[in-house]
Amino acid sequence: MKHxxxxxLTALTAACGLEAMDRAPETSGAELYGAYCAGCxxxxxxxxxxxxxKRAPNLTTLSRRHGGDFPTAYVxxxxxxxARDNTHGxxxxxxxxxGGDMASWTDENxxxxxxxxxxxxxxxxxEGQQV
Ligand code: HEC
Numbered sequence: 047m048k049h050x051x052x053x054x055l056t057a058l059t060a061a062c063g064l065e066a067m068d069r070a071p072e073t074s075g076a077e078l079y080g081a082y083c084a085g086c087x088x089x090x091x092x093x094x095x096x097x098x099x100k101r102a103p104n105l106t107t108l109s110r111r112h113g114g115d116f117p118t119a120y121v122x123x124x125x126x127x128x129a130r131d132n133t134h135g136x137x138x139x140x141x142x143x144x145g146g147d148m149a150s151w152t153d154e155n156x157x158x159x160x161x162x163x164x165x166x167x168x169x170x171x172x173e174g175q176q177v
Contacts, residue, residue, distance in 0.1 A: 099136075
């Protein structure tokens with residue numbers, strides 16, 4: 047069921063509202079990014095390493111490449127692994143790693159969805175890095 051929810055989230059392309067609650071300070075998006083993502087996507091998120099023949103994409107152009115709206119659901123699904131069930135690219139899945147505190151994420155339809163707080167923090171951080 048969770049699987050299906052995430053798959054349907056990936057279909058959303060319009061701007062999504064973010065609302066995170068009960069977030070521990072140590073799960074700040076910038077810190078999480080530095081710890082888990084910068085190694086491949088670069089400290090400035092402009093992309094970098096080639097992993098198994100694929101270059102880690104530039105994450106500052108996500109909005110530009112998704113019609114001008116930051117693709118929150120797609121980003122969270124990618125990190126969580128669900129968006130890549132069929133592709134199994136070289137990027138690791140962080141689903142279990144990010145399974146700490148839950149927060150409420152409100153999608154574009156105003157539907158609150160329980161979501162790992164760390165995922166929201168990461169998505170918000172990346173949204174702030176868009177060019
Ligand atoms: C081991 C290297 C590696 C790490 C670590 C990594 N990624 Fe990736 N990431 C990739 C590669 C390679 C791709 C493209 C192929 C794929 O999807 O696997 C990718 C794809 C993505 C995409 C889709 C980009 C697009 O243009 O569609 C997002 C979003 C993303 N990563 C975010 C993150 C975040 C956030 C983290 C940290 C939690 C992270 N990645 C950690 C290598 C990595």
